[in-house]
Amino acid sequence: MTARVAIIGVGQSSFGKRPNSSIRDLTFEAFHEAIEDTKNLGRMDIDASLVATAAGYDKQRSPAAVIAEYLELNPQPTFLTEAACASSTVALRTAWSFIKSGLHDVVAVIGYQKMTDMTSEAIQEVMGRAGDVMFESPFGTSMPAYYAMFARAHMDAYGTTEEDLAKVSVKNHYYSQFNPKAMFQKEFTLEKVLSTRVIASPLKSLDCCANADGASCLILANESKAKKFAEQPIWIKGLGLGSTAMSLASRKPPFTGFESAQEAARQAYTMASIKPKDIDVAEVHDCFTIAELIAYGDLGFCKREDSPKMIRDKETHLGGRIPVNVDGGLLSKGHPVGATGGSQIRTLVYQLRGEAGKVQVDGAKIALGHNVGGIGMYTTVTILEV
Amino acid sequence: MISMGFEKFGFVSYVSQAKIGEFTEYLKKNQLMGTKCKKCEKVYFPPRGDCISCLGDEVEWVEINGDGKLVTYTEVNFAPTGFQEDVPYILALGLLNSGQQVFARFSKDVSLEQVKSGMAVQLVPCQIDEDRVTYEFQIP
Ligand SMILES: CC(C)(COP(=O)(O)OP(=O)(O)OC[C@H]1O[C@@H](n2cnc3c(N)ncnc32)[C@H](O)[C@@H]1OP(=O)(O)O)[C@@H](O)C(=O)NCCC(=O)NCCS
Ligand SMILES: [Zn+2]
DSSP: OTTOEEEEEEEEOOOBOOTTOOHHHHHHHHHHHHHHHSSSOOGGGOOEEEEEOOTTSSSOSSHHHHHHHHTTOTTSOEEEEOBTBTHHHHHHHHHHHHHHTTSOSEEEEEEEEOOTTSOHHHHHHHHHTTSOTTTTGGGTOOHHHHHHHHHHHHHHHHOOOHHHHHHHHHHHHHHHTTOTTSSOOOOOOHHHHHHSOEEETTEEGGGBOOOOBEEEEEEEEEHHHHHHHOSSOEEEEEEEEEEOOSSGGGSOSOSSSOHHHHHHHHHHHHHHTOOGGGOSEEEOOOSBHHHHHHHHHHTTSSOGGGHHHHHHTTTTSTTSSSOBOTTOHHHHHOOOHHHHHHHHHHHHHHHHHTOOGGGOOTTOOEEEEEEEETTTTEEEEEEEEO | OOOOSGGGBSSSOOOOOOTTTTHHHHHHTTOOEEEEETTTOOEESSOOSSOTTTOOOOEEEEEOOOEEEEEEEEEESSOOTTOGGGOSEEEEEEEETTSOEEEEEEOTTOOGGGOOTTOEEEEEEEESSSSOEEEEEEOO
16 A cells, blocks of 8 residues: 555634735745645755635746745746636646656645735636637626525525525534634624625525635645654545536536536545445535535535535534534635635644644544535535544 | 727727728618528628638628617616716617527617617617717617
8 A cells, every 4th residue: 555645734824804014924834734734844855836826816827936945846837727716736746646656656636816905806707717708708607606606596496585595504603613724713693694785685694705815835745654654644535636617508407516516426426435325524625505505416415406404404514423623624714815825724633633723523434525616617526544 | 099990889899900990981871781601601790700610711891681689678877987977778689580699789768668678679880970880779
């Protein structure tokens, strides 16, 4: 079993409005935490770095070069990986292949996004162009609007209600109180969530994640290096990556799931030789409340039509059948696009090492991460094991 | 941007040059046109300049019937930069009876209360201003 690949160190910056931080400061913060998280890994032990971010939010072009320079990772290979909001876990998968092929022994994945020096309207214009710019963006699309159309379809097909959606927000915000790196660390009542202003019907402000600044860093290694540089390596057991047509018009109904996620899940479960019921804890891409319900179905946690029941019955709360997003999720942590996937993996690594504090899932052995790019154009599923 | 016609499409356009640039000229003449592959006769709407079915690269313009039904929709209250003066507007995905799905806005005179998934809709060409053209959903 010498071919296993492990995560040996994880780190992230605080997520939120970070007016005094550039992309260099944010990535330094995450990198620093990840290095400290390993057992004496030195800078020169890192054979390659993959930088993950979505283009268009800050002015730096070809950012891998500047991040590698700032973190003194030259002259080792570095380059950018882009898959919208799934950039950092697509980079994780690439890093895994580098190690598995024997090309590199230790690889750092550094994800970041600097967003809050733009207005929310300007950010939505950038995001709207992560849709088909020929035949969809010219109508005024945005990510909340696209997901709202999936929410509408879900409600029409399965009787999902606005309250069901709000319950996802209440759950994730509740757990954010225990996450010192989250953008918002407080509870909201169901009534409060339901009373916030409509952004794109039926989605309200608290059905949406907030734009944020932040960075994450994951350090991967082959088995022998992992044993040398980690107290407790966390093994990558399954990986999946799927894609879906960018334009909504080219997709098949029903609009209650993402083909990319179903494909990524299939690949990851097959590679790990496990079933959804074997998952002890999961992080899913809750950029909007509806996205979490869609994920339950796409990942096989329940039948697609039962996803509203799953949140009603608290099956994804701590103590439930599969605790989901007990670190607060994107809904409360904020969503610095390129950093998000790495942050999810960091949470899962803590869970598997038994270091998740108040939100620890007792005896967690197998964890699943689900990271979606844009409106499901790319999805990764990552299965980890202690 | 050197224009080739497509920059006239939609409320804000991001593409100026395309093989199917003439599309906007037809919309201006109140014609909803798609493309048909000359080789395998597959019909595309919105139009494509090449056929992905048989990889044919010659297509001809054909009239499209805009009748269909509504698949899903949302009313946008928070618009991206460039669209803020238009709020609220209803974005919709429709399925034409001829089989193609189309993404468009509802006509401004349609209110959210009138809209329901599955209802009959009609896609029609429309003039935004002197220069700009698009298509929109109406309730037949
Ligand atoms: C929903 C949205 C349009 C709101 O933007 P906005 O009107 O500029 O909102 P603001 O940032 O000014 O926030 C308004 C208030 O709500 C709070 N708030 C916003 N989002 C919140 C969240 N997810 N959780 C808790 N509080 C939140 C803010 O702190 C602020 O509170 P304050 O008035 O006390 O300071 C914006 O957050 C958005 O576009 N989100 C989606 C991002 C996205 O699409 N990401 C990609 C997903 S694929
Ligand atoms: Zn053809």
